[in-house]
Amino acid sequence: MTTPLLPREHYLNIRYGIASWLLTKDHKRIALLYLIGITVFFVLGGAFAVLIRLELATPAGDMVSADTYNKLFTMHGVVMVFFFLIPSIPAVLGNFLVPMMIGARDLAFPKLNLISWYIYMLGGIFTLWAVVVGGVDTGWTFYTPYSTAASNTNVVATGLGVFITGFSSILTGLNFIVTIHRMRAPGLTWFRLPLFIWAHYATSLIQVLGTPVIAITVLLLALERTFRIGIFDPALGGDPVLFQHLFWFYSHPAVYIMILPSMGVVSEVVACFSRKTVFGYSFVAFSSLAIAVFGFLVWAHHMFVAGMSVYAAMVFSFLSFAVAIPSAVKVFNWTATLYKGAIWWQAPLLFVFGFIGLFTIGGMTGLFLAALGLDVHVHDTYFVVAHFHYIMVGGAIMGYMAGLHFWWPKMFGRMYPEGWAKFAALVVFVGFNLTFFPQFVVGYLGMPRRYHVYPEEFQVLNVMSSAGASILGVGYLIPMVYFIWSLRYGKVAGPNPWGATGLEWTTQSPPLTENFTVTPVVNEGAYEYSKRETRVV
Amino acid sequence: MSDSASAEASAGRHHAALQHQFDTMEQQQESATLGMWVFLVTEVMFFGGLFMAYLLYRVWYPAAWADGSRELDILLGGVNTVVLIGSSLTMALAVRAAQTGFPRATVNWLLATMALGGVFLVIKVFEYAHKVELNHVPGPNFVFEGPHARQVEIFLSLYFAMTGLHALHMVIGFGLLSVIAWMAYKRKFSPEWYAPVEMSGLYWHFVDIVWIFLFPLLYLVDRAH
Numbered sequence: 086m087t088t089p090l091l092p093r094e095h096y097l098n099i100r101y102g103i104a105s106w107l108l109t110k111d112h113k114r115i116a117l118l119y120l121i122g123i124t125v126f127f128v129l130g131g132a133f134a135v136l137i138r139l140e141l142a143t144p145a146g147d148m149v150s151a152d153t154y155n156k157l158f159t160m161h162g163v164v165m166v167f168f169f170l171i172p173s174i175p176a177v178l179g180n181f182l183v184p185m186m187i188g189a190r191d192l193a194f195p196k197l198n199l200i201s202w203y204i205y206m207l208g209g210i211f212t213l214w215a216v217v218v219g220g221v222d223t224g225w226t227f228y229t230p231y232s233t234a235a236s237n238t239n240v241v242a243t244g245l246g247v248f249i250t251g252f253s254s255i256l257t258g259l260n261f262i263v264t265i266h267r268m269r270a271p272g273l274t275w276f277r278l279p280l281f282i283w284a285h286y287a288t289s290l291i292q293v294l295g296t297p298v299i300a301i302t303v304l305l306l307a308l309e310r311t312f313r314i315g316i317f318d319p320a321l322g323g324d325p326v327l328f329q330h331l332f333w334f335y336s337h338p339a340v341y342i343m344i345l346p347s348m349g350v351v352s353e354v355v356a357c358f359s360r361k362t363v364f365g366y367s368f369v370a371f372s373s374l375a376i377a378v379f380g381f382l383v384w385a386h387h388m389f390v391a392g393m394s395v396y397a398a399m400v401f402s403f404l405s406f407a408v409a410i411p412s413a414v415k416v417f418n419w420t421a422t423l424y425k426g427a428i429w430w431q432a433p434l435l436f437v438f439g440f441i442g443l444f445t446i447g448g449m450t451g452l453f454l455a456a457l458g459l460d461v462h463v464h465d466t467y468f469v470v471a472h473f474h475y476i477m478v479g480g481a482i483m484g485y486m487a488g489l490h491f492w493w494p495k496m497f498g499r500m501y502p503e504g505w506a507k508f509a510a511l512v513v514f515v516g517f518n519l520t521f522f523p524q525f526v527v528g529y530l531g532m533p534r535r536y537h538v539y540p541e542e543f544q545v546l547n548v549m550s551s552a553g554a555s556i557l558g559v560g561y562l563i564p565m566v567y568f569i570w571s572l573r574y575g576k577v578a579g580p581n582p583w584g585a586t587g588l589e590w591t592t593q594s595p596p597l598t599e600n601f602t603v604t605p606v607v608n609e610g611a612y613e614y615s616k617r618e619t620r621v622v
Numbered sequence: 623m624s625d626s627a628s629a630e631a632s633a634g635r636h637h638a639a640l641q642h643q644f645d646t647m648e649q650q651q652e653s654a655t656l657g658m659w660v661f662l663v664t665e666v667m668f669f670g671g672l673f674m675a676y677l678l679y680r681v682w683y684p685a686a687w688a689d690g691s692r693e694l695d696i697l698l699g700g701v702n703t704v705v706l707i708g709s710s711l712t713m714a715l716a717v718r719a720a721q722t723g724f725p726r727a728t729v730n731w732l733l734a735t736m737a738l739g740g741v742f743l744v745i746k747v748f749e750y751a752h753k754v755e756l757n758h759v760p761g762p763n764f765v766f767e768g769p770h771a772r773q774v775e776i777f778l779s780l781y782f783a784m785t786g787l788h789a790l791h792m793v794i795g796f797g798l799l800s801v802i803a804w805m806a807y808k809r810k811f812s813p814e815w816y817a818p819v820e821m822s823g824l825y826w827h828f829v830d831i832v833w834i835f836l837f838p839l840l841y842l843v844d845r846a847h
Contacts, residue, residue, distance in 0.1 A: 184643075191643035193653040259660045267653040268643070297664045301671035305783065314760040314779040315772065316675060322772045327678055331671050604645070 089579035091498050095595040110195035111598050113496070116181035118202050119172060124565075126168040126209060131558065133161035138520075138551040146538040154537035155222035156238065162225025167247050168209050170481055171339060174346035175257055175292075176205070178488045179285050181496060183261055185589035185596065186279050188270025188605040193263040201253040201260070208250030215242035224535065226336070227303070229317035229328040233310040241310055244303040251296045251303075254342075258292030261285055270588065272607035279587055279611045280369050284349025287373035291338045291345075291380060299335035302328065326391055333384035341380040343477055344444070345373055347484025348415055351437050354487050355419045357585040358434040359426025362612035365418045372411035379408040389460045398457055405455035412448050416441060431583075432506030436487035439514045443479025447472060450525065465535075468528030471521045479517055486513070486564065493568065494582045498595040499575030505567045513560035519553025586612055639815045647814055654817040662828050665791075669832055672784050676839060679776050684844075686773030691843035693758060693774075694781070698749055699841040702742050703833065709738035710830045717823040720816035725809050728819065732803040735826065739796050746789050753778075781840055788836060791829045798822045 096113050106114060136157050140148045149157065180198065184191050192198050215221055221243040223232040232240050265286050269278075305316050306328070315321020317328040356363045363369055385393060385401040419441060428434070450472040454460050463469060494500050523546040528534075532543050539547065581590040588605055589596075609616070637647050644650040680687045716731035757765040760779040768774065802822050805811065811819060 189643065193643065194657060195641075195643060255664050259657055259664070262660055263653050263657045266656055267649060293660055293664050294667055297668035298671045301668050305671070305675070308779070308783060312761040315776055316779055316783075322683075322776055324678060324682075327675060331674065599642075 089577050091577055092593040092595070092597075094597065095498065095593065096598045097497070097595050099598050108199075110191070110199055112180050112184050112192050112195065112198055113596065113598075115198050115202055116177050117496075119176040119180060119205070122202070122206060122209065123169050123172055123177065126164050127561075129213075130161055130164035130169055131561070133157050133164065134554065135558065137161060138554040140537050141539070141547050142551045144539050144541045144544050144547075149537065151537055152222060155224075155535070156220035158535055159221050159224050160216055163212065163221070163243060163247065165477075166225055166339070167250055168205075168212065170343045170477055171254055172205060172250075172257075173343070173481070173485050174350065174488060175261070175285060175288055175342075176201075176253075178350065178485075178492060179261065179288075179346060180257070182492065182589055183264055183282065183285055184268065185495075185592065185600050186282055186587060187265065187268060187273055188588045188601060188607065189264065189268040190599050190601065192260045193268055194260050197256055198260055201256040204256070205250055205253035208246045208248070208253065210246075211249060212243055212246030215239040215246060218242075226332060227306060227328075228332075229306065229309070229323075229325045230319060233306060234318050234320065241307045244307050248300050248303045248307075251300045254292050255296045258289035258296075261289040262293065265289075270605050270607055273588075276367065276370070277607055277610050278370075279349075280352035280363060280366070280373075281346075281349035283370040283373045284345045284352070287377040288342055288345045290374075290377050291342050294381070295335040295338040295342075298331060299339075302331040302335070305331075326388070326393070329388050329391055330385065333387045334381075337384040337387065338377075338380045340473070340476060341376055343481040344484075345376060347440065347481045347488075348373065350484045350488035350491070351415075351419060351440055353585075353587070354433045354437045354491050355422050356612040356614065357491070357583050358429045358431060358437075359423045360429070360614045360617075361422055361426045362610065362614060363418065364421035364424075365414075366610070366612070368414050369418050372414040375411035376408065379404065379411065383408055383455075386455050386460070389457060390464050402455050402457050406452060409448060409452055409455075412444075416445055416448075430507075432501070432503060432510055433487045433491040435507055435510035436483050436490065436513075439510060439517075440480055440483040440487065443475050443483060443514075443517065447475025447479055450475065463528055465533055466528035467524040467532050467534055470534050471524035471528060474521045474524075479521070483513070486510070489564075489568075491583070492589075493571070494578030495589060495592075495594045495596070497572055497575075498578055498593075499571050500578050500582060501564075501571045501575060502567050505563060509560055509563040509567075512556060512563065516553050516556030516558070516560045520550050520557050521553070523547070523549045523553075584617060586614060586617070637814060639810075651815075651817050654821055658821045658824050662824065665828060669784075669787070672780065672787070673835075673839075676780050676784070679773070679780070680843075683770065683773040683776070686770035687777055688844035689768055689770055690774040690777030690781070691841060691845070693756075693778070694841045695749060695752070696841050696845070698745050699837055702745050703837050705738050705742050705745070706830050706833050709735045709742070710827055712738065713823050713826045717816070717820050720806065720811050720819040721813060723813045725806055725811065728806040728811065729803055732799055732806060732819075736796055736799050736803070739792055739799070743789060743792055743796075746785065750782075753782075784836055784840065788829065788832050791832070795822070795826050795829055798825065 096111055106118065109115060109118075136149065137154070140146070140154060140157075146154070180192075219239055221236070221238045221240055223236050223238070223240055227240065227244065265278075265282060308314060309316050309318060309323075313321075315323040317323045317325050319325055352363055352369055383401060383405040385397065386405045389398055389402075450468070454463065454469065454472060490501060490506055527543050527546040527550075530543070532539055578594050580593050583590070588607070591605065592600060640647055640650060644653065712731050712734040716728050716735060719725075719727035719731055753759055757763055758778055760775045760782065764775050764778075766774050799822060802818055805818065
């Protein structure tokens with residue numbers, strides 16, 4: 086095979102100059118704007134994590150004060166959840182791929198898409214400003230009445246940052262829903278859609294239905310704090326548990342905003358690198374919707390010790406167990422897809438294997454926490470911290486990495502270095518487990534979260550965790566370096582380096598601004614690998 | 623959108639308002655409509671958080687809710703309800719005029735809608751001013767005589783939060799309609815393309831409906847006794 090050349094004209098070189106980026110309405114360029122934004126926040130959130138793990142390397146509080154430590158874990162949580170994880174896959178890969186996968190020239194509302202990015206950045210700047218002028222120490226959960234009556238840090242500024250960014254999430258979701266309903270290519274019926282699209286549709290539903298509730302909740306919090314009125318403050322007749330209900334009504338489904346797009350990536354990658362159609366396509370598709378629906382009915386499992394009717398707690402416990410079913414359906418179907426497939430060991434698949442393993446552990450420990458009795462024992466310990474990092478880092482970020490590697494050649498027309506990518510996948514996997522597995526143990530033994538000092542008998546496990554975190558950090562730095570390197574020196578990829586199905590691979594890489602010169606017509610399902618014989622290397 | 627780019631579609635293809643990502647005017651109009659409805663769903667959830675808080679405290683503090691409600695001026699609230707319902711009528715007539723191709727009538731009905739919206743806001747300002755005079759604004763200066771002063775303060779907090787947010791939506795709607803009226807005056811709309819008029823109409827009706835819920839929930843608690 087001859088080495089392909091980069092196409093002469095594509096969305097990256099059609100226009101140059103800063104204005105051509107900042108005023109672009111091209112969904113692909115906006116995706117790259119998001120990529121830059123969320124990478125900055127990822128590095129920032131990671132820096133807070135580094136400081137946390139450094140402090141916890143020793144039992145004594147010898148590096149930072151208790152107050153500083155409170156700010157560190159709060160800002161780590163706020164930045165990572167609201168400014169990295171929630172926008173990560175939808176705003177970068179989703180933005181880039183949703184129109185391409187359905188054969189459209191752009192999202193339904195390109196201007197709105199650009200506005201979303203500006204709103205995201207505005208919210209980010211608000212939050213950064215709050216960090217610079219002294220930080221915030223309430224925990225990312227902003228629990229009242231501490232956040233409204235006691236904390237003397239920048240709660241309102243941070244809250245407004247979260248409030249503003251929420252609208253960017255809402256508008257992205259709205260844009261996706263309308264695009265998926267109204268912009269599909271001829272012949273692209275719902276059950277021929279790639280599962281990535283189903284996952285993003287389900288994610289968008291959560292964004293649209295959940296995010297407004299956190300918006301009004303944060304607004305009420307800001308009002309209470311500013312005007313000293315008693316909506317949540319028990320000293321003024323309010324109910325702090327109401328805050329928790331409203332907060333988790335969004336913030337639990339928000340976990341599914343993070344994980345569902347990742348699951349969409351996994352479905353695509355598993356099918357491509359096992360050269361098979363996804364086992365039980367419609368089950369995987371509907372399980373995304375089921376997760377979105379059930380995800381809205383389980384929020385109070387965060388509040389089993391907050392003072393709630395035991396009968397309500399039983400219902401929420403049961404529903405939390407139930408939400409594991411659609412998640413497990415996905416895991417079983419992916420493994421069934423891999424079974425007897427022609428496995429092609431490439432870096433995206435390695436990241437996906439990481440996802441499947443770590444997500445399974447994260448999901449199973451979630452069942453521990455959904456059990457009423459056990460939850461009381463491990464509530465607010467490192468067991469919880471380990472659990473949600475297995476989902477959010479082991480699951481969501483692994484999927485994000487898999488997706489970035491898989492579609493990188495499409496986005497920039499050049500391959501990343503495969504050997505380094507496999508190495509990075511391995512380093513991330515080892516580093517991740519070394520960081521967070523000891524936290525299950527130390528949490529089960531009783532170490533509470535959010536303290537900067539701890540008894541000496543926990544030191545060994547904490548040192549393991551800190552050592553793992555530095556390995557994990559290296560694992561994330563390596564891709565940053567080789568991705569940037571590949572922009573110039575990577576091998577030219579050609580339109581479809583993986584021999585993958587999907588409309589996005591029928592275009593040149595990088596694509597034209599209009600994506601397709603002729604609107605494609607679809608007459609088969611999403612994963613007809615059996616009809617292809619070539620494996621393009 | 624299919625390759626049967628039919629006669630009516632190709633008629634719409636070269637319409638000046640057709641954006642590049644759409645194939646036909648019909649597709650563009652459908653997308654705008656769906657987008658607006660999804661947006662209104664987010665608005666329902668946004669106000670939903672406040673209604674949840676209202677529900678909880680009304681169940682907890684029924685006596686305070688009755689006391690607080692009596693502090694509100696039922697006459698001004700009632701007049702405002704009528705004004706807003708009237709504005710929904712004029713808004714619907716504006717959409718109808720745009721749809722049938724009467725730009726002058728569209729402008730006039732839009733101006734009428736804005737005038738009624740303005741009346742609503744002015745009355746609201748008077749109501750708020752009266753609350754300020756009585757020190758009934760929640761916060762450090764709040765004064766209220768009665769056994770449930772603290773709980774009445776929560777009622778009034780929610781009153782201000784809910785009606786304030788509603789009024790903010792009215793102000794945004796007012797701005798929106800002035801842009802739409804200007805566009806209509808410039809003859810931007812036609813029976814083939816009047817989506818902006820229809821979308822702002824949907825928004826305006828939504829804001830009205832919020833008030834239809836707010837009025838009884840805030841002004842009419844336990845008035846029978």
